[in-house]
Amino acid sequence: MSDVGFGIIGCGAIAPIHAESISKIKGARLVAVADVVERNAQSLADKYAAAAYTDYREMLARKDVHAVGLCVPSGMRAEIGEVCAAAGKHILAEKPLEVTTERIDRLIAAAGKAGVKLSCVYQSRFSDGALSIRKALDEGRFGKLVLGDAYIKWFRTQEYYNSGSWRGTRKLDGGGCLMNQGIHQIDLLLWFFGDVEQVYAQTRLVAHEHLEVEDLACAMLKFKSGALGVIEGSTAIWPGHSARIEVHGAEGGAVLEDGKLRFWRFKQETAEDKEIQEHLNDESILGSGAGDPLSNLRSDGHRLQITDFVEAIRLNRPPAIDGREGRRAVELIEAIYRSAASGAPVVFA
Numbered sequence: 001m002s003d004v005g006f007g008i009i010g011c012g013a014i015a016p017i018h019a020e021s022i023s024k025i026k027g028a029r030l031v032a033v034a035d036v037v038e039r040n041a042q043s044l045a046d047k048y049a050a051a052a053y054t055d056y057r058e059m060l061a062r063k064d065v066h067a068v069g070l071c072v073p074s075g076m077r078a079e080i081g082e083v084c085a086a087a088g089k090h091i092l093a094e095k096p097l098e099v100t101t102e103r104i105d106r107l108i109a110a111a112g113k114a115g116v117k118l119s120c121v122y123q124s125r126f127s128d129g130a131l132s133i134r135k136a137l138d139e140g141r142f143g144k145l146v147l148g149d150a151y152i153k154w155f156r157t158q159e160y161y162n163s164g165s166w167r168g169t170r171k172l173d174g175g176g177c178l179m180n181q182g183i184h185q186i187d188l189l190l191w192f193f194g195d196v197e198q199v200y201a202q203t204r205l206v207a208h209e210h211l212e213v214e215d216l217a218c219a220m221l222k223f224k225s226g227a228l229g230v231i232e233g234s235t236a237i238w239p240g241h242s243a244r245i246e247v248h249g250a251e252g253g254a255v256l257e258d259g260k261l262r263f264w265r266f267k268q269e270t271a272e273d274k275e276i277q278e279h280l281n282d283e284s285i286l287g288s289g290a291g292d293p294l295s296n297l298r299s300d301g302h303r304l305q306i307t308d309f310v311e312a313i314r315l316n317r318p319p320a321i322d323g324r325e326g327r328r329a330v331e332l333i334e335a336i337y338r339s340a341a342s343g344a345p346v347v348f349a
């Protein structure tokens, strides 16, 4: 197969990260971009010598576009994704995969019917720190898992929410500090601890105006494994802190901050542990979205995930993060919202 040709649909804030990542991957090429706002499409296209479209359907007619990056507002991916799948294009969808599990199921069904790959961008899974934790879990090094926590104490200005009419709306953002910002850490927590059996949550809107969604949320979790955990998310905490995941087991523990390990201890130590421990306090971090959505976002995570996606297309294997994996965090966040609305715990079947 020649290069995997990419088209990007939606040329706003996150699209340049896709374009930059694709440009760094051998065997991938950015062919075209589309946005309903012509200048958004044109400026991204100019930078990467790609073709610009204002109607994504015209872009999909190109035979040299094999895959699309879906970078439109979150609640637009089901309909657009269905058209992409029907056109035979593989789909790399930004997070959240869609704003409800019902709409995600439409996307999964459309991709399955058309026989195209569907992947959801959770670039945080590709950091060295997250991969080290996953490996130690696979090796059983934490012992029985006891407690798993995700803290996303971030800050977003009112101007951020005002910068796009879709932001902070139930229909297109799907939720607030959990569905938009916290979802990466929630995905990591589920990746590390497995499925949740029960959740009890409260959410609030405390510091922003005209939002239909929460900017503060606390949830208490009981995992199916028996471990407990909490999720604390916000976009109202100034100036914003690093996103943090804590993994505590009976025989080991780890703390991950913005993809960087900050704590790493096991009862049974290995030589590799010593090496990790020497770098725990390095100042360099992968890039935090703590106070500003994109100023620090680097393309490393996207590049690694898109590399996997390209390989999945070439080898005709599932991508590392497929539609079902993309669905899990949204399912939990939906349950958190249901619990907050009813005041009662939500129990998963």
Ligand SMILES: NC(=O)c1ccc[n+]([C@@H]2O[C@H](COP(=O)([O-])OP(=O)(O)OC[C@H]3O[C@@H](n4cnc5c(N)ncnc54)[C@H](O)[C@@H]3O)[C@@H](O)[C@H]2O)c1
Binding pocket: 009, 010, 011, 012, 013, 014, 015, 034, 035, 036, 037, 040, 056, 071, 072, 073, 074, 075, 076, 094, 095, 096, 121, 123, 164, 180, 293
């Ligand atoms: N992985 C990450 O860390 C990360 C970071 C930021 C954003 N995102 C996700 O990326 C998505 C986009 O976010 P953003 O901040 O770039 O939003 P944005 O508002 O900056 O960009 C969205 C773009 O889509 C365009 N658009 C809208 N409808 C369209 C249509 N029908 N056809 C073509 N283009 C259309 C808009 O004109 C706009 O340029 C969101 O789902 C968000 O959750 C992910």
